Amino acid sequence: MLFRARPEKLELTLLKYLKSRMESSYDQALNYNNLAKGYEGELKSDIWLKGLTEEWLILHDLLFEYHGSNFQIDTLIIAYEKIYLLDVKYFEGDYSIKDDKWYNPAGALQKNPLHQLERCETLLQKLLLKLGHHYKIESYLIFNNPEFHLNTTSINPAIIFPTQLNRFLKKLNQRPVKLNKKYYQLAQQLVDHHQEESPYTRLPEYSYEKLQKGIICSKNCNTFFTDERMICKKCGCKEEVDAAVLRSVKEFTLLFPDKKITVDSIHDWCGGLKSKKAVRRILSKYFVLVGKARASHYVCRTQ
Secondary structure (H helix, E strand, O other): OEEEOOOOOHHHHHHHHHHHHOOOOHHHHHHHHHHHHHHHHHHHHHHHHHHOOOOOEEEEEEEEEEOOEEEEEEEEEEEOOEEEEEEEEOOOEEEEEEOOEEEOOOOOEEOOHHHHHHHHHHHHHHHHHHOOOOOEEEEEEEEOOOOEEEEOOOOOOOEEOHHHHHHHHHHHHOOOOOOOHHHHHHHHHHHHOOOOOOHHHHOOOOOOOOOOOOOEOOOOOOOEOOOOOOEOOOOOOEOOHHHHHHHHHHHHHHHOOOOOEOHHHHHHHOOOOOOHHHHHHHHHHHEEEEOOHHHOEEEEOOO
């Protein structure tokens, strides 16, 4: 049973918006690509885990703090008298291990994911004890990219390779036991201890004035519409006007949560592609106007 779904990765969404509207440095582009690839691997893992029976409690994407140390968990599975800790890696290419050191396909030294996994397990065990639970933890590195290979002379049972995924899932399903109330209480405790972390502190510096204005094609081709009919000159995609403007409003509010939604601000953010009259019509249709005169602005109907 899925107890906590994986939330949309807001940091990745924000970086995607910025990537289209400003010049990115090499490091920023590399960070975005790594985040995107990692998130892709996590989503593939979530689909794979749907093969588990219902006699499990699955929690995705948890961030905990224990005595000043933060640790993140990709996936936690609560089973009868045991907890499985899964760290998903969507690595691609030929990696190698020499003297307990990991090297990427380019031959560069990188952090040992097994050490990271051990740290996470240790802190999780301490947190569970603090919450009054004494369960055995089994930790695994899950490599789910079929293009991944690890050159090593030793076998580590904590590493699950792409070709082993189906067998690993079958192994888990061989020991299902119906969980009682105390396991659901544990799952809720863990969700309650999850720490929300703002992604804005990790974003590159940006300002409204320096971002390119306009409406971006919805098909990820990073092209700005130049036709008010919302037809992309690069990929030929055509989008309904209302949908295109609403997407831009979402970008605006996520990138600048302190700015108010007004006809002028959205008209400018859309690069003047649609008239103020058209912008006002769309905002009035999907949002609620509050305030009067210069203080008037629009808010979501759910607010």
